[in-house]
Amino acid sequence: MEKIEKRDLKPIEVCPNGHTYNTWKSGDVCDVCGEKLDLTIRPALTPEKLKELIYIEAKKRWVCGWLVCVDGLNKGRAYRVCAGRNFVGGNSNMEIQILGDHHIRRDNHTIISYDERKRATMLLAGDSRGMVYLDDKAVYESIELQPFDKIGLGNGVYTYVPLCREEFGWTDNDKEAIDIEVVQWKEQMSRKPRYKRKLFAIERCSNGHWTHTDEYGEICEICGKVLDPPPPESLTPEEVKELTHVDREKWVHGWLVCISGPTKGWDYEIRKGRSFIGGSESMDIHIPGDKLIEKVNHAVITYDDYDHSITLQPGNSRGMVYVQGDAIHKARELVPSDKIEIGESTFMYVPFCTQEFNWSKLEFKSESQQEQQEKKEKENIIPETDNSDLPSEPEPDKSGRVRFSFSDGST
Numbered sequence: 001m002e003k004i005e006k007r008d009l010k011p012i013e014v015c016p017n018g019h020t021y022n023t024w025k026s027g028d029v030c031d032v033c034g035e036k037l038d039l040t041i042r043p044a045l046t047p048e049k050l051k052e053l054i055y056i057e058a059k060k061r062w063v064c065g066w067l068v069c070v071d072g073l074n075k076g077r078a079y080r081v082c083a084g085r086n087f088v089g090g091n092s093n094m095e096i097q098i099l100g101d102h103h104i105r106r107d108n109h110t111i112i113s114y115d116e117r118k119r120a121t122m123l124l125a126g127d128s129r130g131m132v133y134l135d136d137k138a139v140y141e142s143i144e145l146q147p148f149d150k151i152g153l154g155n156g157v158y159t160y161v162p163l164c165r166e167e168f169g170w171t172d173n174d175k176e177a178i179d180i181e182v183v184q185w186k187e188q189m190s191r192k193p194r195y196k197r198k199l200f201a202i203e204r205c206s207n208g209h210w211t212h213t214d215e216y217g218e219i220c221e222i223c224g225k226v227l228d229p230p231p232p233e234s235l236t237p238e239e240v241k242e243l244t245h246v247d248r249e250k251w252v253h254g255w256l257v258c259i260s261g262p263t264k265g266w267d268y269e270i271r272k273g274r275s276f277i278g279g280s281e282s283m284d285i286h287i288p289g290d291k292l293i294e295k296v297n298h299a300v301i302t303y304d305d306y307d308h309s310i311t312l313q314p315g316n317s318r319g320m321v322y323v324q325g326d327a328i329h330k331a332r333e334l335v336p337s338d339k340i341e342i343g344e345s346t347f348m349y350v351p352f353c354t355q356e357f358n359w360s361k362l363e364f365k366s367e368s369q370q371e372q373q374e375k376k377e378k379e380n381i382i383p384e385t386d387n388s389d390l391p392s393e394p395e396p397d398k399s400g401r402v403r404f405s406f407s408d409g410s411t
């Protein structure tokens with residue numbers, strides 16, 4: 001059994017909750033929250049072990065498919081499906097967080113599970129009261145998802161687009177050196193938006209301290225912890241639209257998936273029009289960590305909304321671009337699963353919009369469905385009854401008796 005070594009206490013320590021206190025009075029127990037310090041001395045990580053840990057952490061976020069909203073508040077938005085069990089809900093701790101739809105439960109509305117060994121994606125019912133539908137049929141047990149299956153969640157309709165199938169899947173054969181800065185950048189980019197309300201004049205932090213926000217803002221005046229106000233119970237329609245609405249120009253039309261390079265496993269969305277590729281954050285498709293990719297306009301990828309094709313061409317830089325191993329010097333139309341080499345990175349093109357399946361056809365289909373619904377409503381209107389055979393209003397005669405006159409002249 002290994003001997004556990006512990007370090008000595010410093011005069012001033014910081015507990016795991018961020019409280020600074022005097023150890024001469026309280027020892028290894030924080031006098032603010034009562035949390036005990038961990039004084040265990042752990043061996044330093046070797047470069048090989050650090051590389052292994054970074055690789056394992058990065059692999060958890062490698063994309064294996066997408067859930068795309070085709071109807072509802074989040075129309076045009078794509079949600080990343082990673083290996084393992086992806087819990088779907090409205091809460092911020094869900095792997096797939098869907099905002100704005102109050103008919104989607106906050107926790108575990110449904111589960112999308114990707115099996116790395118069989119390269120199969122399953123849809124499972126969650127452990128909440130929320131219902132999930134697959135092709136308009138309620139899901140009560142695990143069902144394998146097929147490409148472009150229609151999934152009903154809350155008030156929205158989603159479709160599943162797979163990346164990893166029989167033809168392609170992630171392997172551990174080529175463990176590449178992954179830059180720590182790239183992993184940190186991915187973590188920052190993958191942070192999920194949350195509903196936040198405005199601070200009140202007096203707030204209570206997570207440690208139970210009351211603080212005046214007019215003077216100290218989001219920082220607790222007692223323990224120095226940043227306030228995290230809980231989401232409001234209900235939002236106005238304007239706030240929901242602002243948080244969930246996706247501009248038509250930003251609807252997803254395809255993806256570039258990095259299969260080799262510093263950002264391996266990461267996906268980049270292709271949107272309508274021209275998207276400039278480069279290493280600068282000002283680019284539409286920002287690729288960090290690859291030193292051989294030019295900062296500005298290394299390449300340009302264009303989606304044509306008329307014939308639903310995607311072309312790639314070199315930008316106004318010295319950087320070379322290769323498609324299927326051939327250098328390109330002018331615009332070249334991409335086909336599914338094309339391998340694109342830019343700098344030290346290799347990408348695979350995955351389409352979403354094609355001649356057979358695109359946003360225009362989806363919108364036309366929804367309009368025709370609406371017309372059919374209006375037609376049905378018109379057919380269900382009760383026709384006006386013919387009152388010609390009914391007697392007219394009674395008219396009293398000279399004797400005071402009431403007589404009814406019919407259309408045939410009889411009384």
